[in-house]
Amino acid sequence: MSQMLVFLLPIIQRKPFTSTENDSQTLATDFIFLGFSNLAELQKLLFVVFLLLYLVTLSTNATIMTIIRVEPSLHTPMDFFLSVLSFLEMRYTFIIVPKMLVDLLAERKAISFLGCAVQMYFFLFLGCSHSFLLAAMGYDRCVAICQPLHYNSIMTRRVCAQLVVASALSGWLVAQAVTTLIFCLPFQASRKLNHFFCDISPVLKVAFTHTNLSKAVVFTLGIFVLVIPLMLILISYLFILRAILQIASAAGRGKAFSTCSAHLTVVVVHYGCACSIYLRPNTSYSSDQDALISVAYTILTPLLNPMIYSLRNKDVKAALQKALRKTRLPQQVFQ
Template sequence: MEQQGQNKSLGADFFMLGFSTNATLQSLFFALFLAMHLITLSGHLAIVVITLVDPALYTPMYFFLRNLSFIEVCYTLVIVPKMLANLLAKSRRVPLTACAAQMYFFIALGGAECFLLAVMSYDRYVAICNPLRYTLIMSRNLCMRLLVVACASGFTISLGLTMLIFSLPFCGSHDINHFFCDIPPVLYLACSDTHFNEVAVFLVCMMILLIPFLLILISYAFIANSIFRIKCSEGRKKAFSTCFAHLIVAVLHYGCAIFIYIRPKASYSLEQDKVVSLIYTNVTPMLYPMIYSLRNKEVRGAFWRIWERKFPSTKN
């Protein structure tokens, strides 16, 4: 009977609790998050188009930036549309297979982004510390291979972790106290011993989060050393500006993720985690295009060149 109950639980649906049951608050949340989502998509798609269209941006730096923006678009599409639908839906039922698929793509794309941010720090390291050999080292072939490794690593690791979590029996409450199928709230619902799974999640998060973040910090230590050796203040300023945007994005992304996934279980708070998750799935992806474009003269210049080609000004 116990085995039958566990097997039955594997096919059961989940129910997403979301943010609030108040209809007015749900409508306000829907309008706010929809506006943020549209801004996020517009910003990242603009970066993808600009870096594809303008030949001046056919460099390794913008190749990685374009793919980072594409990953961010997919990343937000995995989470936000379903979250918006749940804000308006009377029933927030989520089939187990759909929950597993959402978790898989969320971890896969998040992991690919983590590895890609580390690759981008290596690109900046080569550009500043070995400028004369930059084009030789960062060849198109190497850039493609680094991109494939970053994405393949994220998707491969995610598959094993998702299978490990959804192999557990869920025979108690199926109410997920979250707005998407994240690891901690789903793991919280398991009705068997989850110690092994928690250790596995911790080790995977160490691999996806801490190791790339440490590599980024090491890269920027070398970069800072090289920048301080530049005698020309204008040269130092230019070198610093090319790294500042990437460093801010890395700190925001890794900081929120490390807070959620790498800390003792005793300090877990599903309500607190929900707020932090809202920041790194909705707020920070919206800020990334602004951070990159507003501080980057090349991106702004490419935008205006494309704009003038499409909408030429009439001169008398």
């Protein structure tokens, strides 16, 4: 909490100024979201669809976290990382979706200056932590396949906790740097964001035009958050691929690769969406395209990721079936 107050202090103390042609400064009003404004006749339908997806996302991730916690057979390093991933997904959607649902039914879709800063801060913190957590999970898979006999001695509880803390610390540093940098800028008179939440690109577009340095810094931090974890994952999978190719039987190679398929799927979805938004040249930016990609990035992937892992994990499926037998619910959906 104290770290959060330190982050907010310069933004709270700073008055969000705008500038007119004569450089007179006036107090800025709220940011206005324009996301889905061109789909006015469909906004009630979108509200129902997104609300259902949000509720399913919360229930799915909460179920995965509960099953992993109460089932002793799931107290493994990979399942621990999966529970942390589900925790991040729940908090991630909580930062974006409830406000978006309110705006779908509201006539004025606005957010305060401080509210926008807080939303961006937690969005970046959770998203960046997610990227580094995927790198930690890639390292876990590398150890499991390349050094199976030493897996338990290497991936101890302490090491797993340190990897999670390192992921969170990296996310916190990036979120604090980027959010402070952006919200200490002066903004134009028009604060209309062609988006449905306070993302980096739409907020920078309503700052003054002489923000090339800020954009360069944000782009550099994007490389740090996306490229470095992705490179670590690729290095892990190079070692994994070499170890798999050394397995004599085709069945053994297939079994080894199947333990990585869920992680690979989540990596492709996460980094595919994130890189298409944050690592493109400025000239190729399209607000409408970014909004569509962000819908998949912020609403669909938090729902799909735990389902991908649980359906690929035999132990998780067995634990779910065990829980369903206790509650007398149908099991066919997990078969």
